[in-house]
Amino acid sequence: MRYFFILLIVLMQIPSRAQQAYAVHTKAGELNFPLVLSAVPAPSSLAEARDRLVIIDFFGTWCGPCVRALPNLQQLQKKFDKEIRIILVAEENIQTLKKFIAKYESFNLPMVIDTGSLIRSAIQPPYYPYSLVIAKNGEILDLPSQGQITEESIRGWINSQDSNKLAINTTPPTNRNVPELNPVKTETKMSSPAIASANRLIQLSQDFLLAAKTGENTSDFTRQLKDITLSELEAAVYTDDEKKAFWINLYNAWTQVLLKENPNRYQKRGAFFGNRIIQIANHHFSLDDIEHGILRRSKIKWSLGYLNKFFPRKIEKMLRVNKLDFRLHFALNCGAKSCPPIAFYKPGEIDRQLDQAAKAYLTSEAVYDTAANRLMLPAIMGWFRHDFNGKKGMIALLKKNTILPADKSPRIRFKKYDWSLFLQNYKQ
Numbered sequence: 001m002r003y004f005f006i007l008l009i010v011l012m013q014i015p016s017r018a019q020q021a022y023a024v025h026t027k028a029g030e031l032n033f034p035l036v037l038s039a040v041p042a043p044s045s046l047a048e049a050r051d052r053l054v055i056i057d058f059f060g061t062w063c064g065p066c067v068r069a070l071p072n073l074q075q076l077q078k079k080f081d082k083e084i085r086i087i088l089v090a091e092e093n094i095q096t097l098k099k100f101i102a103k104y105e106s107f108n109l110p111m112v113i114d115t116g117s118l119i120r121s122a123i124q125p126p127y128y129p130y131s132l133v134i135a136k137n138g139e140i141l142d143l144p145s146q147g148q149i150t151e152e153s154i155r156g157w158i159n160s161q162d163s164n165k166l167a168i169n170t171t172p173p174t175n176r177n178v179p180e181l182n183p184v185k186t187e188t189k190m191s192s193p194a195i196a197s198a199n200r201l202i203q204l205s206q207d208f209l210l211a212a213k214t215g216e217n218t219s220d221f222t223r224q225l226k227d228i229t230l231s232e233l234e235a236a237v238y239t240d241d242e243k244k245a246f247w248i249n250l251y252n253a254w255t256q257v258l259l260k261e262n263p264n265r266y267q268k269r270g271a272f273f274g275n276r277i278i279q280i281a282n283h284h285f286s287l288d289d290i291e292h293g294i295l296r297r298s299k300i301k302w303s304l305g306y307l308n309k310f311f312p313r314k315i316e317k318m319l320r321v322n323k324l325d326f327r328l329h330f331a332l333n334c335g336a337k338s339c340p341p342i343a344f345y346k347p348g349e350i351d352r353q354l355d356q357a358a359k360a361y362l363t364s365e366a367v368y369d370t371a372a373n374r375l376m377l378p379a380i381m382g383w384f385r386h387d388f389n390g391k392k393g394m395i396a397l398l399k400k401n402t403i404l405p406a407d408k409s410p411r412i413r414f415k416k417y418d419w420s421l422f423l424q425n426y427k428q
Contacts, residue, residue: 221253
């Protein structure tokens with residue numbers, strides 16, 4: 001009991017990730033910009049930048065909406081050059097950002113390198129892209145979406161900061177209420193999943209999966225996944241919902257990338273699933289590591305789900321889920337014809353998404369023979385039967401999804417698994 005109270009006291013000292021957020025009509029804190037990529041004179045701090053209206057925009061080369069918004073931001077900076085400063089903030093590798101900037105003939109926005117994530121920790125952007133409009137006196141005038149940063153809005157913000165009616169609440173809010181992010185609508189194929197995430201690494205996993213689906217070059221995504229730090233991965237992919245969304249997206253993306261690159265890999269499936277050729281946060285993983293180590297919480301692959309690994313890797317214990325969710329078997333796509341279809345998963349909706357995936361897959365694959373009182377189920381349910389709490393749990397699951405009549409108790413048999421290679425099996 002004494003140790004419980006000690007732990008409780010320690011936990012109370014850990015600041016909530018939802019605290020210290022910025023809000024409209026609060027005062028922006030002092031921010032330093034020690035490292036800036038810029039072809040134009042750039043301020044070294046927010047205080048130095050506030051001789052004009054300041055728009056801070058959290059940016060990532062991995063973030064499709066961020067990249068698509070750049071031409072508009074550059075045009076607005078050029079038009080209001082003496083009245084505003086648009087400052088991009090990014091956490092990526094300097095060489096990555098230099099390479100990105102080099103693609104533009106005239107890049108007129110300073111790019112602040114957020115070393116140590118100090119700026120992100122202070123402002124806590126709930127999604128990317130995320131923008132703050134800051135007046136000369138330090139008041140936060142607005143937290144606009146990209147579509148709201150227009151000539152008309154900028155004129156309104158300039159007029160507002162020049163009036164004498166600014167009332168600043170210097171007490172920052174203690175709780176953050178983050179509105180649901182409206183997807184950015186564009187005609188480019190990169191927007192087809194109509195999703196945007198409140199977590200940059202979840203967004204990276206979604207964009208990687210989309211690139212794998214559409215046949216885009218994925219080398220930038222694989223490099224970014226390799227270069228993220230382990231501490232960033234732990235902090236950003238923290239809850240079980242975040243872990244499930246992130247790792248399911250990555251599993252499905254890597255399967256597509258590897259098999260499209262070389263379909264012959266499927267001839268030796270043991271090596272395909274077991275070889276540690278995936279690099280994330282400078283660590284090597286296999287598809288089996290992701291599925292059975294991280295998502296199934298260190299289960300032994302061929303044990304029907306009953307046995308745990310005796311000595312799981314340290315990195316696996318660090319990243320794995322806290323509780324196994326049997327529904328992941330209806331979300332992971334291994335490239336075979338019998339696999340469930342692929343969807344784009346996000347933490348805020350993953351319960352609903354996994355419920356839908358389970359019902360859709362079972363509806364199409366489970367077959368109940370009324371005359372024989374026999375239920376034929378997908379092979380994966382037999383392979384990992386303990387994940388489903390055995391056959392009783394399977395029957396309860398089928399009844400819950402109204403696939404099996406509530407008054408029936410059938411014998412269960414498992415179908416054969418069709419290992420025919422079948423890519424591009426995406427849920428519409």
